Amino acid sequence: xxxxxxxxxxxxxxxxxPIEGETTTIGRALDxxxxxxxxxxxxxxxxxxRGEDSLQVVNLAExxxxxxxxRDLDLLLDQGKPLNLQLGHTRAQLLRRNSKVAxxxxxxxxxxxxxLFGNSIWxxxxxxxxxxxxxxxxxxxxxxxxxxxxxxxxxxxxxxLSLGAFLIALSVLERLLVNRWEVRQLLTSICLVYLLYYxxxxxxxxxxxxxxxxxxxxxxxLAWYLGILPGAVTLYLxxxxxxxxxxxxLLALMIxxxxxxxxxxxxxxxxxxxxxxxxxxxxxxxLSVSNWHLSSTISIEDFINNAGxxxxxxxxx
Amino acid sequence: MLPRILAAGLLFALTAQPATALGSKKIYELNQERVFQxxxxxxxxxxxxxxxSGFIVGDGSQVATNYHVIGQIIQExxxxxxxxxxxxxxxxxxxxxxxxxxxxxxxxxxxxVIGTATxxxxxxxxxxxxxxxxxxxxxxxxxxxGTNGGILNQTDDSRILFSGSLNPGMSGGPTFNENGEVIxxxxxxxxxxxxxxxxxxxxxxxxxxxxRQPLDSDIDLKAEVSKQLLAYESGYIxxxxxxxxxxxxxxxxxxxxxxxxxVRCWDNSAKLGAIVLYKRYQIRCANKNHVYLDDANKFxxxxxxxxxWIETEELNPIQFYNLYEKxxxxxxxxxxxxxxxxxxxxxxxxIKVSSQEMKSNLCRRxxxxxxxxxxxLFTAALTGHAxxxxxxxxxxxxxDFKSTLPLIQKFLEHAEWKP
Numbered sequence: 001x002x003x004x005x006x007x008x009x010x011x012x013x014x015x016x017x018p019i020e021g022e023t024t025t026i027g028r029a030l031d032x033x034x035x036x037x038x039x040x041x042x043x044x045x046x047x048x049x050r051g052e053d054s055l056q057v058v059n060l061a062e063x064x065x066x067x068x069x070x071r072d073l074d075l076l077l078d079q080g081k082p083l084n085l086q087l088g089h090t091r092a093q094l095l096r097r098n099s100k101v102a103x104x105x106x107x108x109x110x111x112x113x114x115x116l117f118g119n120s121i122w123x124x125x126x127x128x129x130x131x132x133x134x135x136x137x138x139x140x141x142x143x144x145x146x147x148x149x150x151x152x153x154x155x156x157x158x159x160x161l162s163l164g165a166f167l168i169a170l171s172v173l174e175r176l177l178v179n180r181w182e183v184r185q186l187l188t189s190i191c192l193v194y195l196l197y198y199x200x201x202x203x204x205x206x207x208x209x210x211x212x213x214x215x216x217x218x219x220x221x222l223a224w225y226l227g228i229l230p231g232a233v234t235l236y237l238x239x240x241x242x243x244x245x246x247x248x249x250l251l252a253l254m255i256x257x258x259x260x261x262x263x264x265x266x267x268x269x270x271x272x273x274x275x276x277x278x279x280x281x282x283x284x285x286x287l288s289v290s291n292w293h294l295s296s297t298i299s300i301e302d303f304i305n306n307a308g309x310x311x312x313x314x315x316x317x
Numbered sequence: 318m319l320p321r322i323l324a325a326g327l328l329f330a331l332t333a334q335p336a337t338a339l340g341s342k343k344i345y346e347l348n349q350e351r352v353f354q355x356x357x358x359x360x361x362x363x364x365x366x367x368x369x370s371g372f373i374v375g376d377g378s379q380v381a382t383n384y385h386v387i388g389q390i391i392q393e394x395x396x397x398x399x400x401x402x403x404x405x406x407x408x409x410x411x412x413x414x415x416x417x418x419x420x421x422x423x424x425x426x427x428x429x430v431i432g433t434a435t436x437x438x439x440x441x442x443x444x445x446x447x448x449x450x451x452x453x454x455x456x457x458x459x460x461x462x463g464t465n466g467g468i469l470n471q472t473d474d475s476r477i478l479f480s481g482s483l484n485p486g487m488s489g490g491p492t493f494n495e496n497g498e499v500i501x502x503x504x505x506x507x508x509x510x511x512x513x514x515x516x517x518x519x520x521x522x523x524x525x526x527x528x529r530q531p532l533d534s535d536i537d538l539k540a541e542v543s544k545q546l547l548a549y550e551s552g553y554i555x556x557x558x559x560x561x562x563x564x565x566x567x568x569x570x571x572x573x574x575x576x577x578x579x580v581r582c583w584d585n586s587a588k589l590g591a592i593v594l595y596k597r598y599q600i601r602c603a604n605k606n607h608v609y610l611d612d613a614n615k616f617x618x619x620x621x622x623x624x625x626w627i628e629t630e631e632l633n634p635i636q637f638y639n640l641y642e643k644x645x646x647x648x649x650x651x652x653x654x655x656x657x658x659x660x661x662x663x664x665x666x667x668i669k670v671s672s673q674e675m676k677s678n679l680c681r682r683x684x685x686x687x688x689x690x691x692x693x694l695f696t697a698a699l700t701g702h703a704x705x706x707x708x709x710x711x712x713x714x715x716x717d718f719k720s721t722l723p724l725i726q727k728f729l730e731h732a733e734w735k736p
Contacts, residue, residue: 277655283663283678313659
């Protein structure tokens with residue numbers, strides 16, 4: 001008789017129930033061999049009968065009958081293992097006990113690649129760096145006056161609160177997804193994403209002035225929202241939350257999507273792609289203290305000669 | 318001897334008075350049959366779409382009014398037609414004989430003589446009483462009394478200031494002197510008894526031109542409007558180019574000042590408080606040549622140039638450039654729709670202007686229905702100074718793009734850096 005085990009899907013870690021006797025009953029009633037506390041499961045929902053070389057799976061539920069491989073189970077089946085079952089809301093898999101298991105994932109902070117995420121000192125250092133960047137942002141935009149009280153208020157409002165909001169929202173999400181709290185790892189990741197965003201923006205602004213065109217900022221925006229942000233979330237979910245790759249990618253897109261969409265729709269260049277008409281003259285207004293640019297500086301006369309070749313504006317449909 | 322001199326003086330004063338100083342009552346009576354309500358009617362509904370006033374000129378079959386009163390005919394000549402209604406109830410259809418779009422004048426023609434033409438005269442002295450007739454708000458013919466404020470040179474000599482009250486519906490009506498002669502055509506109001514009249518000399522020129530070169534019945538009216546406006550704007554730019562420009566100093570730059578009598582400049586500097594860490598100074602100059610184009614485009618002919626200087630001793634260069642970049646944006650103010658104009662096409666160049674480098678942008682957009690007509694936006698921002706910034710913005714609307722380039726060139730060549 002083949003040794004079998006039933007993997008019952010739950011939020012976070014699964015529950016496993018060995019199928020040992022000849023007959024195993026599953027349902028909500030307390031006289032079952034395996035009890036499922038799912039209100040959509042019948043009192044006696046399913047019976048598994050094992051023979052020497054055979055396996056019978058018998059549906060007992062009238063309401064929400066058992067599904068096997070997404071089809072209603074009428075009588076009995078033996079389609080090989082694993083066998084995917086749906087009992088009420090509960091998903092289960094009938095597995096051989098000798099099925100191979102995936103390689104053990106190292107705990108966060110134990111492997112050389114992710115020590116950053118498991119170290120409180122690193123986390124504190126990153127949080128401090130983000131706060132310094134926030135303060136720097138305030139300082140560089142304090143044109144009319146500067147005082148420490150305003151700086152603290154700005155950092156509290158723009159950096160601490162947004163960090164906190166992201167941390168709380170994503171922690172709750174993680175708790176719901178994998179039934180764990182990984183606050184330190186999450187905070188480290190959020191800080192890294194923040195810093196990357198700051199640095200990318202600085203680089204993008206420099207590039208815009210360097211090439212006298214706005215495409216670097218559009219490329220950066222697209223890369224950020226369609227690549228880097230969902231990519232970072234995917235990597236987090238795979239390596240920190242230990243979710244499967246496909247599941248992680250899907251979740252990352254669901255998390256990054258609502259953040260990306262409004263930001264992308266507000267971008268002037270992308271707006272122009274969506275709507276072929278604008279009343280605004282989108283000219284290159286960027287200025288840079290470094291004044292590094294690839295274009296050569298020409299005389300007024302050369303400028304007028306070149307300006308005469310400026311094409312007409314395009315008519316919208 | 319003295320009584321003789323006094324008597325001679327009195328006699329001279331009496332004979333020097335206009336022989337026929339009529340007063341508003343008499344002017345109204347004499348002209349009530351020569352001044353009409355002008356209507357643009359929809360052929361499908363038979364109802365009026367716009368109204369104004371007009372009056373008999375020329376050979377008695379011609380009627381003068383404003384271009385903006387009959388502007389819909391230009392837009393949709395198949396759908397609309399023009400008619401006149403006299404105070405005694407007579408009415409008839411009118412055809413378009415001639416246009417002076419820049420001065421907002423139109424000459425219409427009836428199929429037969431419809432009355433006695435008004436006489437035209439030049440402008441009376443400043444302060445003299447003048448009388449504007451028309452049909453305000455479709456309420457019937459009336460006369461508004463005011464005084465002559467003289468030719469406004471800031472409107473390219475095409476407007477008289479009338480210190481009387483013009484109301485909607487009076488556009489296109491005549492303005493009389495005390496002798497009952499037409500000295501101008503009602504055109505616009507700025508409310509509070511500040512109104513504007515087109516001098517009659519432009520109407521005389523239009524009548525002469527219409528007789529000499531009448532409009533073809535199958536003429537493309539939009540092309541004619543476009544041709545007239547472009548010629549007017551090119552002439553305006555030529556005048557600007559020929560003139561000697563006075564200079565104005567703004568910190569370290571010497572710049573073109575009031576480049577034409579049509580232009581007025583204002584200080585637009587921010588009133589900054591004591592806690593501000595930078596200083597900014599701004600001069601904004603603009604003309605008053607607002608030329609009516611049509612209902613959708615409203616007005617063209619705008620020339621605006623703006624100088625903006627910003628400096629600091631307290632901000633560091635990065636802070637300063639963050640601020641400087643925020644100020645370095647402008648756009649043409651009219652928010653015209655896609656049916657009216659194209660998108661802007663902009664390009665960037667770095668130019669050497671009086672030993673200084675400036676990052677400049679030139680943008681243009683075209684009018685959909687008026688071939689050859691463009692809006693032009695030019696900006697140039699000073700680069701390479703850690704704590705000083707400066708930019709020029711120059712905007713022109715409803716112009717031939719290429720005709721603006723010599724003007725931009727003259728602007729840049731006039732700019733002088735004073736270290």
